[in-house]
Amino acid sequence: MQSIGGQKMTMPSLLPIEPWVTTKRYETMNNDLFKVNDRKGTKYILGPTFEEEITTIVANDNISYKKLPLRLYQISNKFRDEMRPRSLLLRGREFLMKDMYTFDSTEKDALISYKSVLEAYHRIFKRVGVDYALADADSGDIGGSLSQEFHIFNQDGEDNILNCETCGYTANEEKAVGIIKNVEKISYESFTRWISDQIDYSLDFSISVYLQDIIPKSSQSSPTDSIQSQNINIFIAPHGRNLNMAKCKSFFSENLDLLGNRVLNLNKNIDFSQLTELINTKIENNNNSFYNDNQPLNKNIKYNFRYFVDQQAIDIPEMTHESIKKLVDLLDAKNSFSKTENILHETNVLFSDLVNAENNDQCKKCSANNISSNLVSRKAIEIGHIFYLGTKYSLPLNAKVALKNSTVVPIEMGCYGIGVMRYMQTAVDSTRDNDGLIWPLTISPFSVYILPLLPKTLAKGKSGVCSIEQLIEASNSDDPELQTLISGINKITKILELKESKELSNSSALIKNKQKIFDSENILLDDRFHLATGYKLYDSEMIGIPFTIILGADFFSSKGAFVELKIRKYKNIDNNQDSQTKHENKNKKQFIYRKVPIEDLPSLIFENK
Ligand SMILES: [Zn+2]
Structure with missing residues (x-):
């Protein structure tokens, strides 16, 4: 930022x-x-x-x-x-x-x-x-x-x-567009016949109907005011396909009240007169209950029928103004209410993309370049x-x-x-394995985990000691093993910080914009000396700090010259896949490095960041 x-x-x-x-x-x-x-x-x-x-x-x-x-x-x-x-x-x-x-x-x-x-x-x-x-x-x-x-x-x-793996197109389902395969598109002729025929000509569709309340909730105007209008929004999608509500709502972004509530949701073979009947019943039920609660009765309502048709539901070879106009006229004639007194209505038809793209749909971007590829x-x-x-x-x-x-x-x-x-x-x-977490270095709470395992001579008589401060307090200040431990921890901290400062000053970016991840604040010291070694080794792998430095027997016997390094992310890596490479040793993803000279730690860690 x-x-x-x-x-x-x-x-x-x-x-x-x-x-x-x-x-x-x-x-x-x-x-x-x-x-x-x-x-x-x-x-x-x-x-x-x-x-x-x-x-x-x-x-x-x-x-x-x-x-x-x-x-x-x-x-x-x-x-x-x-x-x-x-x-x-x-x-x-x-x-x-x-x-x-x-x-x-x-x-x-x-x-x-x-x-x-x-x-x-x-x-x-x-x-x-x-x-x-x-x-x-x-x-x-x-x-x-x-x-x-x-x-x-x-x-x-x-x-x-x-x-799409071919062209890289990636989109959230709410937004994604795909070409539906294996669904026979209904021809324009069949669709117009469906609308025109009174009965016995049915087609498979997925249909949702949304009905707006007569008066938008936010409006204070009284029902006796001249003419009210009511939206009936009818969404028609290919059979078996789910409407994408994000796409449907986008037509009402100015005022979502105009969409209304869903009163009907069908996914079946249906003829148009059945559908009209169902819609009319819903409108009457809705409006009758409204007028029962809100006297006086007034049926001066203008019904706005709006048909939103998914562009893949019907095959209109050329979506000309005439073809749409013909549909509007046909639908208009069908939207007359037999039981309503004042019949005022208006019909609109809109073709658009309304459905969720699904697994195995064809990629539209590839298809435009005559390539067949699936989402x-x-x-x-x-x-x-x-x-x-x-x-x-x-x-x-x-x-x-x-x-x-x-x-x-x-x-x-x-x-x-x-x-x-x-x-x-x-x-x-995403990164964890069966042994626990594996923190990516840049977001890890700590970069390095130092785990001292005290030799018996230093640990003797200090079973209750559970911090480095208590250990210093309980030991003779000139105890050589204590001195080795303290100077070892200080040395590791210092050489890691030095290495990082050098790396940062070599890079072109401003140092103030560079995150320091090997300073002393990012080094965790496990000084729970009262706990068993096995418990702490298990912990160090489970919490998944990227690098663990173990100060054990080799460290104390060499007076702090050698340490053991574990690189957590390599614990369960299969190294066989690298055996074919020429620089086998350099590429080897090794989990444990024993007897590492302490001076070599920074370069070994930075090579495996
Ligand atoms: Zn593609």
């Missing part, structure tokens, strides 16, 4: 709700928010994400284009009232997240910021070294028009990722998500920038997150 000009900041967890009311997310994210009141009854929320807060902060400052780009980030706990918290750190109601927000004066510059953060995220995840994938994604609650997710494939994942569906866990937001937040919250020509326009924004806790858990879940 620092290397792309990010400035670190900390925002409060306790947030005023006003900006959230303005952006309507106080309503749309309602169930996910932790709400609190102060002693005077003023409402707050515990921050689940910070677009509103950061935009308000930036809006307070009259920003000139000269100050942009502005890239701000924080690493802090977020709160979300998850319906199903699960799997340790994967989906907690309080979780650690790194979030960045970028501000630019034009869309072009905002997309440059987006690309900078995208590349920085690639560098972060590559440095950790656990395989991941970048997928096209839906923008969900956050909004905006461009969005991508970083994922780690994991069978416990909640996301389905569709991936593979895999479970994955989301570890990062980036969004180009445009003016979605700056417009309602009045965050503006003065351009060079003095005009004032809404700031262009982006937001970016890494789920630190879930990334940690997922990464370690």
Whole structure:
């Protein structure tokens, strides 16, 4: 974040709700928010994400284009009232997240910021070294028009990722597009006949009907007001296919109330008059109960029938204006209500991509290049998500920038997150083996684990000693074995730090931007002298610190000249696959190195980072 000009900041967890009311997310994210009141009854929320807060902060400052780009980030706990918290750190109601927000004066510059953060995220995840994938994604609650997710494939994942190995196309199921194979497309002629025939001509479809309440919940107008309108949204997809709600909702992004509630969900062979009958019954039941509760009775309703047809459900060779118009006319004629008094209606037909792509669908990108390749569906866990937001937040919250020509326009924004806790858990879940964890070096809580195994002479009479300080206290200060131990630990710490400083100063990047991972704070000393050796050896492998240095019999008998090194990630590696290589010794992934001269430790460790 620092290397792309990010400035670190900390925002409060306790947030005023006003900006959230303005952006309507106080309503749309309602169930996910932790709400609190102060002693005077003023409402707050515990921050689940910070677009509103950061935009308000930036809006307070009259920003000139000269100050942009502005890239701000924080690493802090977020709160979300998850319906199903699960799997340790994967989906907690309080979780650690790194979030960045970028501000630019034009869309072009905002997309440059987006690309900078995208590349920085690639560098972060590559440095950790656990395989991941970048997928096209839906923008969900956050909004905006461009969005991508970083994922780690994991069978416990909640996301389905569709991936084409031929061209590399990767997308979340919410967004993915595939070509359905082995499903016979229904011809345009058959479809029009289906609509025209009264009875006995049925076709296989997957159909969902959504019915809007007569009066949107937020509206205060009375039912006696002239003409009300009601949307009936009918989604038609190929038989056996699931509607993709993210794609369906995208038509209602301005006002989700216009979508309404699902009243019908069919996946069967049905004729159109049956379908119309079912829909009419649903409308009447819904509206009768509405009028029973809300007198006086008024049936001046204009019904908007909207047919959303998946473009793969019907084969329209050329989707001309005429062919669509003909469909509209046919449907229009069928949408007359026999039992309704005032018949006002309007019909629209829209062809679009509405279904979930599935495993084994054909890759659309490859197909466009006349290559046949299948999509593979895999479970994955989301570890990062980036969004180009445009003016979605700056417009309602009045965050503006003065351009060079003095005009004032809404700031262009982006937001970016890494789920630190879930990334940690997922990464370690990918690398672990049957003996326990194997921490990737860059995110390991410690880099080196020093395990002294005291000789009997030094341990004698000190069975209750459980720290290095107590050991020093309980021993003669001139005990040669104690001196060997202390100077050995100090030497290891010093030569590792020296080696790292040298490596960092040789690289071109600024040292302040480089993370130190071999300084004394990252070295763990196991001074639980009261515990049995076997127990501690087991522990050292189970908690999976990358390098373990054992100060045992060889160390004390050589007066600190030799140590034993264990490289955790090689414990269960099959070395046979390397035996064909020319530089066999150099490439060997060896787990245990015995009798290593202490001076050789840094180079051996750095060669196997
Ligand atoms: Zn492909």
